Amino acid sequence: MTNYRITVGDQQISATPGDIEDLDIIRTSGSNYHLLKDNKAYQVQLLSADYLEKRLKIAVNGTTYEIEIEDEYDQQVKEMGLLAVAAQKVNFINAPMPGLILDIMVTEGQEVEAGTPLLVLSAMKMENIIVSQGEGVVKSIPVKKDEAVEKGQLVIEME
Known part of the structure; x- marks a missing residue:
């Protein structure tokens, strides 16, 4: 099963596809979403997305966050030091x-x-x-x- 490493600022979060599927999130319009987590409501807006680099900029209840998502392949490449060779x-x-x-x-x-x-x-x-x-x-x-x-x-x- 693929595990994702999600980096928000200095904090890293691990997630599985099941975690993603279990999110109670709906699109309300365009790039706006409504999220329920632990009986709390959040308004989420997708401000920008670089899908090639797997980076998102979102606003959650008005606070902006930059997010980087790494799948297992990205994590393996980083751990093997292949990014240093790529330069x-x-x-x-x-x-x-x-x-x-x-x-x-x-x-x-x-x-x-x-x-x-x-x-x-x-x-x-x-x-x-x-x-x-x-x-x-x-x-x-x-x-x-x-x-x-x-x-x-x-x-x-x-x-």
Whole structure:
């Protein structure tokens, strides 16, 4: 079962999908929600969302909070120190785990910047967006949409 680590300021909260499903929350309009927790009512407004970075900015009864959500994959990447390695310039993008290529978001010859989404890899019932770790030009894409890949397999070559 997937466990989530939710960071609000300096506080970390663990949650399971069951915890999320058990929330008594309804949308009242647009980005406004009504939440009941322990017989207390809360007015929640979604102020901004960066789904790629899994960060939200919400207001709860008028108080603003910035939230970062990490699933098990994000936690593993952080614990393995892969984020530190990602800051280095790479010429080869390899599949971080076995999975299925759901979408390729770049083309050969395309210039990309750090943070540019390159492809979507479905693994462990999750969609993972693989992003560029630096600037460069896509030299080749040896995989195709709907192709299964193995861990470590070359998926994009950069120059």
